[in-house]
Amino acid sequence: MNGSAMIDVRDLSWSFRAADRASLRGVDLTVPQGQTLVLCGASGCGKSTLLRACSGLVPHLHDGRMSGAVRTAGLDVATIGFEGLGRRIGMVSQHPRRQFFADTVIDELVFASENFGIQPSQIAANLDTVVKQLSLAPLLHRRLSTLSGGQQQRVAIAAALVHQPDLLLLDEPTSNLSASAVSEVVDALAAVKATGTTMVIAEHRLHTVAAIADRLMVISDGVVEREWDPFLPTAIHDGELAAHGVRSLSVSAPTIPSAVAWGAGVTGSTGSVSEPRPGVNVRDLTCTADGRTVLDIEYAEFPRGAVTAVVGDNGVGKSTLLRVLAGLQRHRGRVGLDGVAVSRRQRRALTAMVHQDASRQLFFASVASEVAEFAAGISPESVADVLDRFGLGSMADRHPLALSGGQQQRLVMAATSSSDRDVLLFDEPSSGVDRRNLDALVHVMVEAARRGAVVILVTHDDDLLARAADRRLELTAPPAD
Structure with a gap:
């Protein structure tokens, strides 16, 4: 020694x-x-x-x-x-x-x-x-x-x-x-x-x-x-x-067109609409926590067929926005899908979400069961194909909580990728993800958008932004009450 x-x-x-x-x-x-x-x-x-x-x-x-x-x-x-x-x-x-x-x-x-x-x-x-x-x-x-x-x-x-x-x-x-x-x-x-x-x-x-x-x-x-x-x-x-599967040392901030949005909690408000495009749109959306306004968006739209990235400093309400869209967070204002207002309960059935801490949404006794139970009716062969795509094929029988943090993140992404839901939400999905599996993550989002889903991504990862995002919505902290 x-x-x-x-x-x-x-x-x-x-x-x-x-x-x-x-x-x-x-x-x-x-x-x-x-x-x-x-x-x-x-x-x-x-x-x-x-x-x-x-x-x-x-x-x-x-x-x-x-x-x-x-x-x-x-x-x-x-x-x-x-x-x-x-x-x-x-x-x-x-x-x-x-x-x-x-x-x-x-x-x-x-x-x-x-x-x-x-x-x-x-x-x-x-x-x-x-x-x-x-x-x-x-x-x-x-x-x-x-x-x-x-x-x-x-x-x-x-x-x-x-x-x-x-x-x-x-x-x-x-x-x-x-x-x-x-x-x-x-x-x-x-x-x-x-x-x-x-x-x-x-x-x-x-x-x-x-x-x-x-x-x-x-x-x-x-x-x-x-x-x-x-x-x-x-x-x-x-x-x-x-x-060696290691991510690049050279990463620069990409230039991405702004989403149509405006409000006190939106940076660089842009656009105007007479009729929203197919997809998710929010109007007069506000949320509070501990007596503070944490989200204030007068209008924003997230179209089908595109990956919209939500960016901004820590604590400006990005994850809160995803929880609102998933029906997991109380709020004021209207959330619509394809021009029709959808309740929180309806949103929970329409959305699939990858949370920041993936372990909080793992519920079953095996890796394969997590995918099979998330996508009702999926065949065992399709489950195996999904797991292989994310490098989890050899772990099908392991308990999800015995996986590393990055493997748990990939498992939740694998389950989400097997979903045909209308709205896919990703909250910092590349944390703990190596170069090879970043490729798989980008593929999931791009393919979901291609089939016409609404894909919304919260990330600080410029590499992921450059490869996946079609437009960006930048949030800022609303003015103090």
Whole structure:
């Protein structure tokens, strides 16, 4: 073992209980103090499992079989336990809401520090720094349950920083963030890096963290397949990344025509209509939460036969709009389909939706059952074809909750792709999705639009926007009441 390394992994193998194959197989890894390592690879390749092993969640929280050794901050994770490692580590999971303990933002930010017995004056100073770095002051006294997915992600990152750990483990930290929020997070991580903090980041959107990465490692099927050390973005060809299923380092914001829409909560209001086109349209739509107006659209239309992207900063109401259209959110105003008003109950039967956290919409005991039950009357052969298209064919009999976050996302997309419903809604569908499966996702949306469905996409992913979107609707925060 290397005593000077922050992380030292030797011949690590891990299999989750009842799994038919190992998640990690003979992994060797040394991360020096102060280095930023980025892990990439296909969904389900073992990135998140390796982060958990470095934090002690594997083997102490998860059941399974482990061989080899892991030392983090000089401590043997197999014997030291959480109490010995917690003060040294800050960790952000793929789905931040699952790691929250408090009710409000400010209580969550100080929770770990208070439990570690850090002096109140030091907590206050650390908190002030992190809140400024991530522009969290307006959210401090908000309830966590009222925040958007991107806002929750920023809070989770901030909570991991406040106690000033020696090691940060970040799992898809930019997946639900707007471009401005990504910039803030990366700037904050760069400042932390400058203090000598070690970071290991699992990320599909490599371009978002390229500026702070020292080293890039590709994991495939539980083993280290390729490594660039040092990581020099200009020296890596896109074809080489593509060969490993890794998404491009070169991504630019696409130019997409604006949708027909206007209102206080719409940026760059455009167009006028005498008669709406076939598809979904909303009029005088407003929503409130905690006494605040979170959505205010006087008019917007989402035509059949096109993919309409809904974009904007975190917290401006994009996910709320999708929940309204799916019949899952109370609102004021009218929602119509093909010129006819449709009630919330009717919308629930007409729409299929992929949520940000896919695990919240998985209900059955097997992967195949999720698809079969979603698309009534689908044949077993068609179920198998759908699963194969999303790289899930070998997992048909596995329990959906035993899949990785990216695999769960693909399963929900597979079920949605088998639907013939009139309206398909996608909320940040590319989080946790690798290059190959991004292709499959684009295919699902384009084909649905081609058959005449209404397809509405909420995303911050410029790569996905460029390849799938026909028009864009940009939302902004409505004026304060």
